[in-house]
Amino acid sequence: MREGTRVTRPVVTFWFEFASTYSYLSTMRVEAVAADRGVDVIWQPFLLGPIFGVQGWTTSPFNIYPAKGRNMWRDMERECARLGLPLVQPDPFPQNTLLAARVAVRAMTTGNGPAFCKAVFEAEFGQGRDVSSPEVLAGALEQAGLSASLLEEAVTPENKQAVRDIGAEAERLGIFGAPRFVTEDGELFWGNDRLEQALDWELTKHEKTF
């Protein structure tokens, strides 16, 4: 529960990582699914790399375990076909998403943060573009109607620290993968497959409280 806030509508925090394939799926559908239920969504970009690092992983578990990786890409093909989304595997996978996350944290202080995040995911997994590139991110900012100056704001010491603080909060919450959905009463749901359940959980608890 957010303290000092008068909650009038149910709200779920959506934790996502730009390098994460299943975060792509959730990003593209969370708005419609949440609007349908009347649940607000707080978009929370974060970096999984430091959390994987703690477990001794230096790359995605989908690369460490090839059979798991093959299953994930095939599952992504089927899921994208089902959802009507394009899928192009970016090279390298996973992408370096440090700058993208830093820009996204700045973009979220505007009203166009979600539009920027969707543009990044579309470039990465819809077109297979390299989202570590400042040019690609500038394109995503433009697409979202945001100023390219956010690229500079992204790398100030203050914003770098903000991104580290978000990472610390993710670790505190026990987040080890993305996407992750957290309800107001602290219930955690992992994975795109649990989006609907997370929203329904929040809706039920909210109705009991208010």
Added chain:
Amino acid sequence: MREGTRVTRPVVTFWFEFASTYSYLSTMRVEAVAADRGVDVIWQPFLLGPIFGVQGWTTSPFNIYPAKGRNMWRDMERECARLGLPLVQPDPFPQNTLLAARVAVRAMTTGNGPAFCKAVFEAEFGQGRDVSSPEVLAGALEQAGLSASLLEEAVTPENKQAVRDIGAEAERLGIFGAPRFVTEDGELFWGNDRLEQALDWELTKHEKTF
């Protein structure tokens, strides 16, 4: 595609491991979901231990990564509540399921194999009982209307080899977790969350072929 078989109904092979929590969920609901769609199910018990061993794991990944384990148990609580299934965490977790798998392979040569497997899962995750115990397995055999002599048939050299051959087949198929659903055209689906999709895939392909 099974050679030398005239396939007249759609069929999906259901690979499961007795130690696997999500295999419990699939076991308890696969019959109803498949019957509803008119898809036949081949029950294929197997051992994940040797496959985990190849990856250097000596226990469940849910134990190796505690945050992942906490998420899984909480998710299981929610899923069991949703499905109306009891849940008691067995101690130790994971259970040693070598004997259970060997007995199940024998039980599958009778018409009562699925009933035996459901009884084992119920004892393990519904009541938290130790399914490495021959007494518990004898109880499951009785519940399924099967003879306790299957406990002896389970440990013949021929049956031990049959269980090893099934493990080799699982590895050949790239199976790294359970439950796993394999359609007649070789499409692989991982996890209880994909049961419906696997059955629908098989149904669609089957309708195109026949």
